[in-house]
Amino acid sequence: MSRKTETRHGGAVDDGVQLSRRKFLEFASASPLLAPQIASTIAGLSVLGTSEALAQSYDVLRAAPVMNGDLIANPSQALNVFDFEPVAKNALPPAHYGYLASGVDADKTLQANRDGFDKIAIRTRRLIDVRKIDTSVKIFGETWGSPIALAPVSSVGAFNSEAEAAAARACKAKGHQMILSTVGSTSIEDCIKERGAPIWYMLYPTDDWAVTQLLVARAEMAGAPAIVLTVDRQGGRNTETLFRDRRGDTRTCTDCHTPGFANEVSRKPMFDNIDVSKVTNLYGTGMTWDYVKRLRSIVKGKLVLKGIVTHEDAKTALDYGVDAIIVSNHGGRAEESLQSTIGVLPEIVTAVNGKIPVLIDGGFRRGTDVLKALALGATAVCIGRPYIWGLAAFGQPGVEMVLTLMQREFETIMRQVGATKLAEINGASVTRV
Structure with missing residues (x-):
């Protein structure tokens, strides 16, 4: 034996x-x-x-770098985008981190955005040659190297002194598009210069039409091909996580934040040389579909609505000449609806019936999340918090690594479903759990 x-x-x-x-x-x-x-x-x-x-x-050597403690010490040590969040939290003042982390009320819609992806399974295919894949997508005549773009985030200077300029350079280095917020910390001219190509501009219209006109004109003169009107901030919000974290911030907040709209936007370069004396709110809380019609009449390029979450509003958007939709609940910080953006995406896609692009944001953290959205009909995906985690943690290199990780994961799952280009990602690529 x-x-x-x-x-x-x-x-x-x-x-x-x-x-x-x-x-x-x-x-x-x-x-x-x-x-x-x-x-x-x-x-x-x-x-x-x-x-x-x-x-x-x-x-076997992928995770070889030695770490001291639980926090990554440099971007190369990150295994996924979640590794950046605790580093960002450690680097930021409590109130700034609270602003970034907060949803509304009990943060259940914020969590719903993440949970929504768990209700969708991916169908993998075998014996397809996927050595060469193409992740490019064409939107408004411009070819993006990836369907992953940076969503607009307000006051990015609160997370890193180089703010959107660093993010724009990361987009240039990695081949991604970005959207700048009206209340960003960097001007659109500087962002376009740093990216080396046009970017989209997200519009908070205010309640003064004269100010709206000036913001639109400046963005289009700088070269923005799309004006993105945010429509999901009209009802107000209760950001409890922010309020709670702010209690632990020992700084004197009024050193930077003082009452009044003029003071609120005094450090926002898009309002430079604009008379805001008649503005009472940033969000244009009295907006109706007639406002969209009025805006459509002055926007020379493409008009996009950000914050659409029902098929009724998607159909109406078509009637008013909107060129694209971003399905969004403001990252779970617009309302406590308990509706995930990935959950409502199919009804929006059905409503527009291929007539205009449908983008989406809200809870995207993995390459598999991106594939699920494209399979359900999205044209592209926008990420917000992950790139801010990277920026707060390590500046431009952190943003680059966030984009690298999500793109790498996306390419991996593309191969596993047998897709060599985005057009081959479709409803047959996923199934409901």
């Missing part, structure tokens, strides 16, 4: 098998017919004593 040898995984193999394996490996290592990579992979089998190694040996 042959003797048994225990493996590191607790199993046992015959000594004869071990000898045969060793002889085969010696032959393989010496053979000029086997590429060094193949020999290395096969050698991994003897190390682990299991066929698992065949799939894993290529990435």
Whole structure:
């Protein structure tokens, strides 16, 4: 009877098998017919004593950098975008982090955005040549290298002194589009300069039409191809997480924040040289569809509505000449509806019936999230918090790594569903759980 040898995984193999394996490996290592990579992979089998190694040996060193403590020390140590959040929290004042982290009320809609992805499963396909894939998408005649874009975020200077300029440089380096907020910390001219290409402009219209006109004119003169009107901030909001975190901030907030609209936007460059004396609110809380019609009459380029979450409003948007829709609940910070954006996406897509692009934001953290949205009919996806985590943690390199990780994950899942281009990602790529 042959003797048994225990493996590191607790199993046992015959000594004869071990000898045969060793002889085969010696032959393989010496053979000029086997590429060094193949020999290395096969050698991994003897190390682990299991066929698992065949799939894993290529990435065994991926997490090699040593970490001190639980926080990553540089962007290269991140395994996913979630690794940046605790670093950002550690770097930011409590109130600034609270502003970034807050949803509304009990933050249940914020959580619903994430939970919505768990209700969608991905259908993988086999034996398709996916060595070469194309992730580009054309929107309004412009080709984006990736369907992942940066969503507008307000007051980005609160998270990093280089603000949107650093994000724009990251977009240039990694090949992504971005949308600048009206109350961003960087001017649209500087963002376009740093990105080296036009960006979209998200409009908070205020309740003074003269101010609205000046904001639109400046953005279009700078080269913005699309004006994105945000329509989901008209009802007000109760940002409890922000209020709670602010209690622990020992700074004197009035050193930077003083009452009155003029003071509120005094550090927002898009309002430079604009008379805001008649403005009482940023969001244009009296907006109706007639306002969209009026805006449509002055926007020379494309007009996009951000914040549409029902098929009724999507159909009406078509009637008013809107060129695209962004399905959004402001990252779960517009209202406590408990509706995830990925959950309502199909009804929006059905309503527009391919007539205009449908973009989406809200809770996107993984490449698999992106694929699920595209499979349900989205044209592109916007991310907000993840890139701000990266920016707050490490500046431009952090944003670049966030984009790298999400793009890498997206390309991986594209290959696993057998898609070589975005048009091959469709309803057959997913199923409801």
